[in-house]
Amino acid sequence: MMALRFSIFIFTISLCFIFDFQAISAQRDDEDVTIKTMEEFSGYPIHEPIYPNSLSSLSVNSDSLQKQIDELATFSDSPAPSVTRILYSEKDVLARRYIKNLMELSGLSVREDAVGNIFGRWNGYEPELAPVLTGSHIDAIPYSGKYDGVVGVLGAIEAINVLKRSGFKPKRSLEVIMFTSEEPTRFGISCLGSRLLAGSVQLAELLKKTVDGQNISFSEAAKFAGYGNAKGDLSEVFLKKGSYSAFVELHIEQGPILEKEGTSIGVVTAIAAPASIKVTFEGNGGHAGAALMPERNDAGLAAAELALAVEKHVLESGSIDTVGTVGILKLHPGAINSIPSMAHLEIDTRDIDESRRNLVIEKIHQSALAIAKKRKVILSEFEIVNQDPPALSDESITKATELACQELNLTHKRMISRAYHDSLFMARISPMDMIFIPCYKGYSHKPEEFSSVGDIANGVKVLALTLAKLSLS
Ligand SMILES: *[C@@H]1O[C@H](CO)[C@@H](O)[C@H](O)[C@H]1NC(C)=O
Ligand SMILES: *[C@@H]1O[C@H](CO)[C@@H](O)[C@H](O)[C@H]1NC(C)=O
Ligand SMILES: [Zn+2]
Numbered sequence: 001m002m003a004l005r006f007s008i009f010i011f012t013i014s015l016c017f018i019f020d021f022q023a024i025s026a027q028r029d030d031e032d033v034t035i036k037t038m039e040e041f042s043g044y045p046i047h048e049p050i051y052p053n054s055l056s057s058l059s060v061n062s063d064s065l066q067k068q069i070d071e072l073a074t075f076s077d078s079p080a081p082s083v084t085r086i087l088y089s090e091k092d093v094l095a096r097r098y099i100k101n102l103m104e105l106s107g108l109s110v111r112e113d114a115v116g117n118i119f120g121r122w123n124g125y126e127p128e129l130a131p132v133l134t135g136s137h138i139d140a141i142p143y144s145g146k147y148d149g150v151v152g153v154l155g156a157i158e159a160i161n162v163l164k165r166s167g168f169k170p171k172r173s174l175e176v177i178m179f180t181s182e183e184p185t186r187f188g189i190s191c192l193g194s195r196l197l198a199g200s201v202q203l204a205e206l207l208k209k210t211v212d213g214q215n216i217s218f219s220e221a222a223k224f225a226g227y228g229n230a231k232g233d234l235s236e237v238f239l240k241k242g243s244y245s246a247f248v249e250l251h252i253e254q255g256p257i258l259e260k261e262g263t264s265i266g267v268v269t270a271i272a273a274p275a276s277i278k279v280t281f282e283g284n285g286g287h288a289g290a291a292l293m294p295e296r297n298d299a300g301l302a303a304a305e306l307a308l309a310v311e312k313h314v315l316e317s318g319s320i321d322t323v324g325t326v327g328i329l330k331l332h333p334g335a336i337n338s339i340p341s342m343a344h345l346e347i348d349t350r351d352i353d354e355s356r357r358n359l360v361i362e363k364i365h366q367s368a369l370a371i372a373k374k375r376k377v378i379l380s381e382f383e384i385v386n387q388d389p390p391a392l393s394d395e396s397i398t399k400a401t402e403l404a405c406q407e408l409n410l411t412h413k414r415m416i417s418r419a420y421h422d423s424l425f426m427a428r429i430s431p432m433d434m435i436f437i438p439c440y441k442g443y444s445h446k447p448e449e450f451s452s453v454g455d456i457a458n459g460v461k462v463l464a465l466t467l468a469k470l471s472l473s
Pocket of ligand 3: 148251421
């Protein structure tokens with residue numbers, strides 16, 4: 001009965017959506033601003049939103065969700081409030097056990113692949129249809145916080161609980177995933193699990209010979225955690241395109257926009273993809289006093305000039321979405337009285353428009369060549385380390401998410417993700433979108449990382465309703 005009412009409700013709302021929805025959304029946004037202002041004055045929420053009909057049955061158990069976030073944070077190799085959870089470490093193994101246990105408590109059937117991507121499945125009443133997938137990661141770089149990734153895994157399991165409690169019955173099966181190693185900490189490879197799921201042959205090959213800082217091989221480390229396979233052939237992890245009808249990732253924004261604007265939900269329309277470049281210039285060095293200026297070929301000055309050229313080329317794109325950073329600049333020998341004989345730069349550049357970003361890379365290369373010529377230094381290295389394409393969200397999924405926000409009367413805005421996520425790679429095999437929630441000052445990757453339990457609950461509700469819609473579609 002409940003299930004039927006719920007489906008009908010969604011159906012009705014979908015019809016309303018076709019009609020006048022601009023006006024409704026504008027009006028609701030105004031109301032929310034008033035509530036926000038009142039809340040800012042009082043310091044606590046004025047009232048819980050009141051839901052009509054079966055939407056009222058979408059209730060998040062915030063206390064238990066917060067408790068789980070806190071408990072998961074105790075599986076850490078650094079003291080609270082920081083969290084350090086490295087791939088295949090003892091703490092990672094314990095945290096994985098915790099997640100699998102929660103999945104089972106929610107009635108999901110759990111399976112794992114050869115690198116430890118963990119799936120929990122709720123069978124739909126048409127189980128032969130491609131399922132809807134949601135999830136994120138729980139690994140944490142050294143001395144980081146307890147929300148990055150975690151909100152999208154524990155929140156996904158809670159979204160399933162929300163739907164179960166509401167009486168909803170999925171048509172397409174719903175699955176929760178915990179990705180292996182989104183962070184590059186141990187083996188220098190980010191989004192390891194999702195890259196493999198997306199079928200990266202190159203990565204499967206690379207992992208056969210990858211070792212960590214302690215010279216422990218990837219397969220040894222995986223074996224320690226109970227993963228891997230006899231042949232060391234990770235291609236069994238690959239998923240076929242179309243294995244899932246949709247992928248949705250709930251995540252903290254890791255930027256300040258939502259909090260600053262008082263907007264509850266960010267609907268991600270694109271994920272900017274990074275490229276990184278390593279550059280080395282070599283000159284003759286020499287004594288800082290004895291070598292006269294006209295005689296020098298200073299590798300350090302070449303690097304300085306290239307760093308400024310990076311900024312110039314990025315700004316020339318004319319788009320706020322193009323960014324570039326020289327985050328590493330090392331001089332050799334690094335003595336005050338020695339002209340740098342070698343300079344090494346590492347450059348990160350991102351954009352949501354691939355050709356625009358590639359043009360920036362090309363201009364940086366041209367500048368590096370010209371600067372080397374002008375300063376009579378050798379450009380001994382210009383290596384593009386990675387050059388991933390950006391990903392666009394699927395319009396039908398972002399629409400479903402926006403509709404969910406509207407039905408829940410939550411303020412929302414479209415935005416792009418400047419950080420990248422497992423979604424970037426899932427986009428290669430499935431239509432996807434991401435749901436962002438506000439986080440304190442945009443902090444992440446540090447212990448101060450924080451999202452309020454109310455903001456998390458909003459995210460979980462939007463996720464639950466989005467999954468419901470996608471499951472029925
Ligand atoms: C959203 O706001 C409208 C208009 O105020 C109200 O009728 C509706 O019940 C609200 N829905 C929810 C889910 O709060
Ligand atoms: C790393 O381990 C391999 C295989 O055990 C060994 O051959 C190699 O010398 C080691 N390298 C270092 C730097 O210790
Ligand atoms: Zn993350």
